[in-house]
Amino acid sequence: MDVFGDAFAKSFNLIFSFDKDLIEILYLSAKVSFLSLLISCIIGFPLGAFLAISKFPLRNVIIGFLNSLMGLPPVVVGLIVYLYLSRSGPFGFLGLLYTPTAMIIAQSILIIPIIGSLSCQILEDLDREYKDLFRSFVVKPTHAMSAYLYDARYSLFTVILAGFGRAVSEVGAVIIVGGNIDHLTRVMTTAIALETSKGELSLAMALGIILLLVSLSVNFFVVWIKYLGKAKGYV
Amino acid sequence: MKITMLILFIFCCLNNLAHSKDSIIVQSTTSTKNSGFYDFILPKLKKDTGINIHVVAVGTGAAIKNAMNCDGDVLLVHSPKREIKFVNDGFSKKRNKIMYNDFVLVGPSIDPAKVTEQKNVIGAFKEIAKNKILFASRGDNSGTHSKEKIIWEKSGIVSQLYSGKWYRETGSGMGTTINVAIGMGGYTLADRATWIKFANKRDFKVLFQGDEILFNQYAVMLISKSKCPTVKSETGKKFVDWLISNRGQKTINSYKVKGKQLFFGNANNN
Amino acid sequence: MFEKKNIIEIIDLDLAKQSELILRKININIKSSGITFIVGPNGAGKTQLVRSLNGLEKIKGSVKFNNEELSKKTILNQSFVFQEPILLKRSVLENVIFFTKYRKIKNYIKKSKELLKLVKLEKFMDKPALTLSGGEKQRLALARALSTTPDFLFLDEPTAHLDALSTNIIEKILLKISKNGTKVLFISHDINQVKRLGEDIIFMHKGKVQEFNKVKSFFKRQKSIYAKSFVEGKIII
Numbered sequence: 180m181d182v183f184g185d186a187f188a189k190s191f192n193l194i195f196s197f198d199k200d201l202i203e204i205l206y207l208s209a210k211v212s213f214l215s216l217l218i219s220c221i222i223g224f225p226l227g228a229f230l231a232i233s234k235f236p237l238r239n240v241i242i243g244f245l246n247s248l249m250g251l252p253p254v255v256v257g258l259i260v261y262l263y264l265s266r267s268g269p270f271g272f273l274g275l276l277y278t279p280t281a282m283i284i285a286q287s288i289l290i291i292p293i294i295g296s297l298s299c300q301i302l303e304d305l306d307r308e309y310k311d312l313f314r315s316f317v318v319k320p321t322h323a324m325s326a327y328l329y330d331a332r333y334s335l336f337t338v339i340l341a342g343f344g345r346a347v348s349e350v351g352a353v354i355i356v357g358g359n360i361d362h363l364t365r366v367m368t369t370a371i372a373l374e375t376s377k378g379e380l381s382l383a384m385a386l387g388i389i390l391l392l393v394s395l396s397v398n399f400f401v402v403w404i405k406y407l408g409k410a411k412g413y414v
Numbered sequence: 415m416k417i418t419m420l421i422l423f424i425f426c427c428l429n430n431l432a433h434s435k436d437s438i439i440v441q442s443t444t445s446t447k448n449s450g451f452y453d454f455i456l457p458k459l460k461k462d463t464g465i466n467i468h469v470v471a472v473g474t475g476a477a478i479k480n481a482m483n484c485d486g487d488v489l490l491v492h493s494p495k496r497e498i499k500f501v502n503d504g505f506s507k508k509r510n511k512i513m514y515n516d517f518v519l520v521g522p523s524i525d526p527a528k529v530t531e532q533k534n535v536i537g538a539f540k541e542i543a544k545n546k547i548l549f550a551s552r553g554d555n556s557g558t559h560s561k562e563k564i565i566w567e568k569s570g571i572v573s574q575l576y577s578g579k580w581y582r583e584t585g586s587g588m589g590t591t592i593n594v595a596i597g598m599g600g601y602t603l604a605d606r607a608t609w610i611k612f613a614n615k616r617d618f619k620v621l622f623q624g625d626e627i628l629f630n631q632y633a634v635m636l637i638s639k640s641k642c643p644t645v646k647s648e649t650g651k652k653f654v655d656w657l658i659s660n661r662g663q664k665t666i667n668s669y670k671v672k673g674k675q676l677f678f679g680n681a682n683n684n
Numbered sequence: 685m686f687e688k689k690n691i692i693e694i695i696d697l698d699l700a701k702q703s704e705l706i707l708r709k710i711n712i713n714i715k716s717s718g719i720t721f722i723v724g725p726n727g728a729g730k731t732q733l734v735r736s737l738n739g740l741e742k743i744k745g746s747v748k749f750n751n752e753e754l755s756k757k758t759i760l761n762q763s764f765v766f767q768e769p770i771l772l773k774r775s776v777l778e779n780v781i782f783f784t785k786y787r788k789i790k791n792y793i794k795k796s797k798e799l800l801k802l803v804k805l806e807k808f809m810d811k812p813a814l815t816l817s818g819g820e821k822q823r824l825a826l827a828r829a830l831s832t833t834p835d836f837l838f839l840d841e842p843t844a845h846l847d848a849l850s851t852n853i854i855e856k857i858l859l860k861i862s863k864n865g866t867k868v869l870f871i872s873h874d875i876n877q878v879k880r881l882g883e884d885i886i887f888m889h890k891g892k893v894q895e896f897n898k899v900k901s902f903f904k905r906q907k908s909i910y911a912k913s914f915v916e917g918k919i920i921i
Binding site for chain 3: 260270308309312315316317318322326329330333411
Binding site: 263268274361375376377378380 | 444448456468483487499589590593611613614
């Protein structure tokens, strides 16, 4: 199919000509994904650590609930956030609809369960290992949590990667709350959707290839980090 | 603690926490957007007035609903009946006609329903239904969809009855619906502008056009401040005024794709 | 010279796990200042007893350390060297610093380095802890255990399968701190080690303390047939 051949040619063209629109869209995609990932980690990691070490009765119910949240359909999240941020909604006065901030909020809601649930699983294993040591030394739970997060840092990188994958490939939520507005809320995925709907299939495919390259680079980066960690005997 | 501060700092720096003063949100339709209309006129409008226009393109029904929810400053659609209702319900003080074009019936070159031989579009639709040829409908309460429904009505065919059989409702924008039509080798009703701009026509072409019914009027409405106190009336009015001004109308008329004019300004008919 | 004695008083200690009785009615008073060994066949309950003393198990009965009931406060004054060393995924030095810093010990970095010198690991300070050999890991665990200057030190077969150098280093340190007043409780399978270092010995079997005697007396004459078989190296039923 010559769409692919044409697409590869177009993608090289776009990259090496430093196409202004492409750079703008890539920058916004990076900004939205990175910030939502950051927020999700800030909330998700402590949440995961807390659930990993806690023993209260409803713990398993909450973890089960968190696991199921990982499967939240992005469009549903987008719709819910949209209703909340709409001018006629409870948070309308903030004027956040159709801004990158709204996109970050929606994506964070999608990624937090992933970070929380996966880090909980990893830290649960670590807790089994460290539990006796920390109890014997009478280390406070909050201090133990940060110790766990630091010690599992290489495995947690993989968790961040999972969150990143979700963020950068997501299109359902961001298109609803962002409006896919040119130069404002258009990211890689929504741009691909738009070009496809315009029938510009090669261009859409080209953007897709670039998005894939970005994703691959990030993945390779994490693999490299883990390799370094293994070499140092930290994994 | 330090990390939290750093994060908040980055957050505020890099983010548009809200929209800037000299910008407005225009609720509009996918067909208008897919035709490249906004890509063409907005830079020129910015040059003349300094305003940043943020266009949210959804189905006409959604655009109107969003406008009623005050999630925009201006409404620009092509569905006269609903626009008049919008004004009558107090959501806008005035409906300003700005331009028109027409709808066209597109389909595969082999034209299985032989619509090119029909005298009018109602006849064309009847043939499609009679032969049970695949037809892709917007199915999303858009202006295009409204027009399509009117034609089915006038032809005495209840298309809904065949939904899922030969009548396929995509519930999507114009571009997506065209993609579907082409993908399944069926007919669809499209606005001429989106069709001309569409880049994946394959072997499809305009098989019927020119019928009076296919006239497509676009109008722009400033959302009323009394219904929506947060509307940027001043800036919004600048946008509307530009569109109906001579300058705006000239610009609209000058938009050509592949040498063909897509929109015809008729604001002086207000 | 006034020497503070650290005493462990165990009264009617029962430990049940999953409806199985692991420890039954343990009643002993450990008053000696030297090293007390705990010996017995596998499954006797030795590790469970020491874990209970360290507050890691839910027990019935009473345990008193210097007349104070077992609590977080008393545990702060105890250290436990586990059978398998549990080390953090950091450097050797950071493994000690984590605990000295947490306990807010003055000059914690200096103190940590001194402890590593004591166990002869000063050359490996920046090495990842997990890359150490078995003996080195256990020495690190000991250094860490000593960082809080505990009154009570428990060790669970710390020198089993260890190289001679590490065993030597550890034993020397234990004798020294025992002389300085720390009460050392040592689980071991090595009879020669017991004879070498121990002052008294607790022999356990089937979750009960079968014998509690001075080391010399114990090896001269055992009171129970279990202990006899044990000393003779036979399998006990």
